[in-house]
Amino acid sequence: MSTAKVTAQRKIGSRRAEIQDAAATLFARQGYSGTGMEQIAAAVGLVPASLYNHWPSKQAILAEIIVTYEVETLEAFNRAIRDKLTAGDALYAAATTRLSYLLRHGRQAAITDREKLLLDAESLTRVHGLQNAHFTGLRALVEQGQRQGEFDQDTDSLFATVALLEMGTRLATSFLHQAEYPSWGEVSGAGTVLQMSDGEVLANMDEASAQYATMALRMVSHHPA
Amino acid sequence: MSTAKVTAQRKIGSRRAEIQDAAATLFARQGYSGTGMEQIAAAVGLVPASLYNHWPSKQAILAEIIVTYEVETLEAFNRAIRDKLTAGDALYAAATTRLSYLLRHGRQAAITDREKLLLDAESLTRVHGLQNAHFTGLRALVEQGQRQGEFDQDTDSLFATVALLEMGTRLATSFLHQAEYPSWGEVSGAGTVLQMSDGEVLANMDEASAQYATMALRMVSHHPA
């Protein structure tokens, strides 16, 4: 497959987005510091200097990837829990929505996870604010379920919230590194059929999300009233 | 062997370890590519060229950090499950042992997670073999528990195994980035009192390990026969 053909298939006039997408793939695979502007340029068929017509710096590409990812993550969470009648329903919706989003943005999740400390102070403050809002919202949900008797009272809500969030991040980013678990991507008994190619999930995200949400409810010992 | 020579060898030996320890701190914080030999040298009060009296290359430091971490992780797992009478007991022991080890080696866990793909082919093959042995052993434990009726039959063992492993890794490496969750490190209700300083856990690992193991058992719906 020629680079020219792939480039031609993309929308003309979205060079900026094309560069960001190529950067995301490379950052996820090699890390930010391990990726040069020359590699990004080569991936989109340009010479390094031309990238600066679309982006002011390498840092700016990183910052937009991370901030966009965190903004969308928080929006997805708030949308998911809206109008849910019980804590169990809200947690289930938050979990399925989160894993579904994560599986479709595995590169961005991995980059945020690894490189966010390299951001400038302003962007980092914003990212921490977004992450804190997400964390606080999820923790409030856990504690609400505990007060209402739906979730186990003895669970430490701080610990459970961290575990829920981190388990999701890791499950999703794991798909970027299939080699780690050779059987990963196989057809598996309960329907976690997941095939990755160039950072994209091709099949059966819904089943994986349901499995994740079920485990999330088990972790807080959900027992519907 | 003269006393002077032994002393000299000890000095060299401790320098080697001192350099590796400083590198681990920097790699965990800034990434492998983001850390220069000059920074490592400065951290131990040397000039960059002097590092090459103790290590042949920057890559060699990375490789030893990762391989040692994986070897010890597998050993700890095999020791933990030895002689346990039920799958539930074995899973509980594996979980507490794992989190305890991870909390004491958060930097190495984070580095392995992020940088292992940068290893030379030989080291990477070895690391993948060690990880696969750990993964296979844990999955076998889950399936044994399912066959014996201790764990829920409907859980996908592949998915559950990945989730268990990744949740542990993330919980531990999260402590390296306290800023992420401002309340992290506080005194928390159920005893997850964890204070970090320079990558070291100072208090109450046992309670955190127990919380983690309890969640692990819940994830597979453990119900003692």
Added chain:
DNA sequence: CCTACCGATCGGTAGG
């Protein structure tokens, strides 16, 4: 969007 090029920094070596 290109050619040409900059100063800074990289991992690593020579020699004592």
Added chain:
DNA sequence: CCTACCGATCGGTAGG
């Protein structure tokens, strides 16, 4: 363990 230094590569700029 140091001083001195290497070629390669880095992110970014000037000018057209």
